[in-house]
Amino acid sequence: MLRHGYVGIPYVPVFHHEIELCQSYVYFKHSSAKSPYFYVIQYHPLYLLIDTMQIFYDERFVLPLPLQHRFPMQKYALLSEQVREGSIIPQATVREPQPATDREIDRAHAAAYRQQVDDGTLSAQALRKIGFPWSPKLGARERLVAGATLAACRAALDGGCAVNLAGGTHHAFREHGAGYCVYNDGAIAARAMQAEDRVTRVVILDCDVHQGDGTAAILQDDASIFTFSIHGAKNYPFHKQHSDLDIGLDDGADDDTYLTALASGLRQSIAVAHADLAIYVAGADPYADDLLGRLAVSKAGLAERDRMVFDACRSAGLPVAVTMAGGYARDVADTVAIHLQTVHIAAEFQER
Numbered sequence: 001m002l003r004h005g006y007v008g009i010p011y012v013p014v015f016h017h018e019i020e021l022c023q024s025y026v027y028f029k030h031s032s033a034k035s036p037y038f039y040v041i042q043y044h045p046l047y048l049l050i051d052t053m054q055i056f057y058d059e060r061f062v063l064p065l066p067l068q069h070r071f072p073m074q075k076y077a078l079l080s081e082q083v084r085e086g087s088i089i090p091q092a093t094v095r096e097p098q099p100a101t102d103r104e105i106d107r108a109h110a111a112a113y114r115q116q117v118d119d120g121t122l123s124a125q126a127l128r129k130i131g132f133p134w135s136p137k138l139g140a141r142e143r144l145v146a147g148a149t150l151a152a153c154r155a156a157l158d159g160g161c162a163v164n165l166a167g168g169t170h171h172a173f174r175e176h177g178a179g180y181c182v183y184n185d186g187a188i189a190a191r192a193m194q195a196e197d198r199v200t201r202v203v204i205l206d207c208d209v210h211q212g213d214g215t216a217a218i219l220q221d222d223a224s225i226f227t228f229s230i231h232g233a234k235n236y237p238f239h240k241q242h243s244d245l246d247i248g249l250d251d252g253a254d255d256d257t258y259l260t261a262l263a264s265g266l267r268q269s270i271a272v273a274h275a276d277l278a279i280y281v282a283g284a285d286p287y288a289d290d291l292l293g294r295l296a297v298s299k300a301g302l303a304e305r306d307r308m309v310f311d312a313c314r315s316a317g318l319p320v321a322v323t324m325a326g327g328y329a330r331d332v333a334d335t336v337a338i339h340l341q342t343v344h345i346a347a348e349f350q351e352r
């Protein structure tokens with residue numbers, strides 16, 4: 001006998017059942033039944049996982065790179081360790097994402113490009129632009145990273161806020177990758193939520209220090225997804241695209257300058273977007289000691305940034321999916337600490 005329903009329906013006294021969490025379903029086995037039967041219960045965070053935030057991570061996020069490669073790939077492993085060891089759990093649940101499917105990727109990318117990523121037939125020039133060497137692990141990783149943003153969006157729509165411990169791959173264009181980005185997770189996830197009929201409109205709030213040029217280009221003719229980017233005006237990418245709202249800051253912008261501009265950008269974006277979901281690209285690279293940042297925002301300033309984004313979304317009733325994006329601090333521990341504080345603040349926001 002197989003029944004479908006939501007946890008909390010009276011015929012399921014939870015404490016008499018064995019509970020197994022499996023993918024996005026919770027299986028209840030009735031221990032006192034004469035013949036074994038199961039309730040297959042669609043996962044619903046209002047019940048079992050009340051007050052817990054979903055965090056998506058997979059160890060395959062850590063792509064093996066040649067020694068001396070400048071991308072701080074170890075930040076993902078360090079961040080996930082600290083999330084697990086720290087005080088975020090049990091307020092949060094760390095789960096593994098499913099890889100994004102061809103269909104999901106193709107809503108934001110040319111199928112031929114996706115095929116090249118899978119086959120390893122990207123040109124040397126295309127790989128140089130991405131900045132990672134090709135291996136079968138690259139394609140698998142990038143599908144998982146995009147899948148984690150997708151999963152975070154679904155979880156945010158169910159529970160208020162959710163986090164991908166990677167993602168924010170906003171330099172990926174429809175037909176090519178760039179700047180350590182292969183697939184554009186924000187565009188893929190926003191369109192997936194629309195295709196799944198979960199949302200009509202989405203706002204992407206990109207606070208990485210580099211402009212979300214790939215996101216802006218992919219979504220430039222899509223009025224249903226609002227793109228906001230606050231970034232260094234003179235920083236990479238040197239040829240900027242047009243987001244729906246761009247704020248370019250001068251080199252050396254400090255906390256006050258950054259946060260004042262952010263407040264204005266958030267106000268305008270959320271007012272105009274009329275969104276059902278926000279994707280927050282929480283780059284750690286506006287940090288003063290970031291090697292690729294060129295701004296002068298402190299850790300405390302970045303914590304305030306996170307609170308402002310979450311508060312603005314809360315006031316508008318917007319669920320938030322968070323992605324980590326860039327971070328190239330002189331000391332990788334600083335990058336990890338900044339990402340970690342974002343996860344903490346997200347958890348606080350989700351609990352309130």
Ligand SMILES: [Zn+2]
Pocket residue numbers: 208209210283285325326327
């Ligand atoms: Zn960046």
